[in-house]
Amino acid sequence: EGIRTLDKEIEASQKTYDQIRFDVDKAAARLAEIKVITSTAQERERVHMTSLKQHQDNEGQFRERLSALSSQLSKCADEVTQINTDMSTLREAITETNARRDTLTQELSTGRDDHHAIMNAVREKEQSSNQARKALDEIRKNYNSAAISLHDQQSVLSQLHAYVQREYQIDISAAVSKYHMAAPLEPERVKLADDLKRKMRNLGHINPDAVQEYEAMFERHQKLKSQSDDLTHALTQLEKAIVKIDRTTRKRFKEAFEKINEHFEKVFPRLFRGGRASLTLTDPNDMLATGVEIFAQPPGKKLQSVNLMSGGEQALTAVSLIFAIFLIKPSPFCLLDEVDAPLDEANVGRFNELVREISKISQFIVITHNKKTMETADQLYGITMEEPGVSKAVNVRIRA
Numbered sequence: 001e002g003i004r005t006l007d008k009e010i011e012a013s014q015k016t017y018d019q020i021r022f023d024v025d026k027a028a029a030r031l032a033e034i035k036v037i038t039s040t041a042q043e044r045e046r047v048h049m050t051s052l053k054q055h056q057d058n059e060g061q062f063r064e065r066l067s068a069l070s071s072q073l074s075k076c077a078d079e080v081t082q083i084n085t086d087m088s089t090l091r092e093a094i095t096e097t098n099a100r101r102d103t104l105t106q107e108l109s110t111g112r113d114d115h116h117a118i119m120n121a122v123r124e125k126e127q128s129s130n131q132a133r134k135a136l137d138e139i140r141k142n143y144n145s146a147a148i149s150l151h152d153q154q155s156v157l158s159q160l161h162a163y164v165q166r167e168y169q170i171d172i173s174a175a176v177s178k179y180h181m182a183a184p185l186e187p188e189r190v191k192l193a194d195d196l197k198r199k200m201r202n203l204g205h206i207n208p209d210a211v212q213e214y215e216a217m218f219e220r221h222q223k224l225k226s227q228s229d230d231l232t233h234a235l236t237q238l239e240k241a242i243v244k245i246d247r248t249t250r251k252r253f254k255e256a257f258e259k260i261n262e263h264f265e266k267v268f269p270r271l272f273r274g275g276r277a278s279l280t281l282t283d284p285n286d287m288l289a290t291g292v293e294i295f296a297q298p299p300g301k302k303l304q305s306v307n308l309m310s311g312g313e314q315a316l317t318a319v320s321l322i323f324a325i326f327l328i329k330p331s332p333f334c335l336l337d338e339v340d341a342p343l344d345e346a347n348v349g350r351f352n353e354l355v356r357e358i359s360k361i362s363q364f365i366v367i368t369h370n371k372k373t374m375e376t377a378d379q380l381y382g383i384t385m386e387e388p389g390v391s392k393a394v395n396v397r398i399r400a
Contacts, residue, residue: 007108008100009104010104010108011098013097013101013104014027014101016097017094017097017098017101020090020093020094020097021094023090024087024091024094026091026217027083027086027087027090028087030079030083031083034076034079034083034112035080037072038073038077038080041069041072041073041076042073044069045069047085070242081096087169089098108324110357126327130153141395142218161173162233188333204346211319227397247288250286250287250288253287253288254287256328257279257292257327260321260324260325260328261278261279261324262325263323263324263325263328264277264278264279264320264321264322264324265277265278267320267324267327267354268296268317268320270350270354271316271319271347271350271351271354272298272299272316273298273299273350274299275299275301276296276297276299277294277295277296277297277317277320278294278295279293279295279321280292280293280295281293288399293305294317294321296309296313296317300315310382311342312342312343312344313345314342314345315339315341315342316337316343316347316351319336319351319354322334323354323358323363326358326361326362327358330358330361331362332362332363333362333363333364333365334362334363334364334365335364335365335366335367336355336364336365336366336367336368337367338367338368338369339351339366339368340352340366340368340370340373341368341369341370343370345372348372348373349372351373352372352373352376355376356376375398377398378397378398378399379395379396379397379398379399380396380398381393381394382394382395382396
């Protein structure tokens with residue numbers, strides 16, 4: 001609050017200083033104007049004196065004018081004196097204002113230093129308080145742990161008292177008190193007691209329910225053994241089934257692969273009008289984990305992987321493989337989405353011929369924008385916009 005008050009006083013002093021400076025500048029301007037008037041008057045006096053010498057006849061008139069000018073000059077001199085006095089007063093006010101401003105600046109600096117010192121002290125107090133709080137939390141934590149440990153020990157001691165009372169009908173508190181009050185035993189009795197303790201330890205804990213527990217455990221063992229035998233038998237049967245499935249899978253996969261490869265080798269030359277293609281296994285020794293690689297040789301090109309072919313050649317090779325699979329086991333429907341998009345006109349024609357041929361055993365739904373493919377279809381479905389913003393589904397049956 002004190003810093004803000006000092007800031008306000010400095011701001012007010014600055015405004016006063018600016019106003020005084022403005023008045024001084026104004027007075028200086030007025031002084032310069034008076035000096036110009038004085039200079040002008042002096043010049044005019046000189047002119048008049050010259051004219052006085054030249055015009056003796058007009059001496060009275062010139063004297064009056066000279067008197068007037070002298071009066072005006074006197075007034076100007078008085079104004080200059082007053083202005084000088086005002087300037088002195090203003091200079092003293094400026095000096096006092098500067099001194100006041102320096103004093104306020106010094107007080108502000110001192111107040112800021114005090115504020116920083118107070119804030120540092122507050123931070124140190126907060127750090128000390130936090131450390132004390134942490135130490136108190138640690139003491140409470142240790143106290144709680146000790147209280148829990150004491151409670152556990154008291155619980156164990158109570159259980160031990162109850163156990164001794166139940167098993168041996170002895171009150172430990174009375175027995176301990178009697179033990180400390182009794183006279184020392186004779187050496188023979190001490191030795192006899194040690195022998196008895198050793199024999200009791202050798203006997204171990206006597207469990208009167210041992211027979212019943214054994215029977216229960218034996219019955220549970222029999223049940224678990226029966227379940228284990230069932231699981232072992234089921235696991236054996238499962239392993240046999242897996243072996244049979246693996247053998248059947250290898251056989252069927254090999255048969256399907258050979259048939260697909262055989263049809264692929266026939267379909268590929270039809271679509272490309274020559275060339276050859278084949279399927280190979282990456283790991284023939286492991287039919288369940290092997291991969292399949294496609295090698296194709298279009299007419300006039302070297303045998304290469306399908307990854308090195310152009311987009312149209314890859315599409316046509318993929319269509320050849322799909323049709324080879326359909327020739328082995330056709331499905332009721334086949335959906336082809338823009339398959340003919342990367343094909344040129346000649347390849348589109350061969351593609352449509354093969355589609356028409358395989359459509360005898362499976363129905364084809366072809367999404368296309370190719371006119372030749374549309375001409376091959378039996379029925380067309382499309383979307384038209386007869387009015388702007390209104391779509392309408394249209395179907396056209398080309399073949400009956």
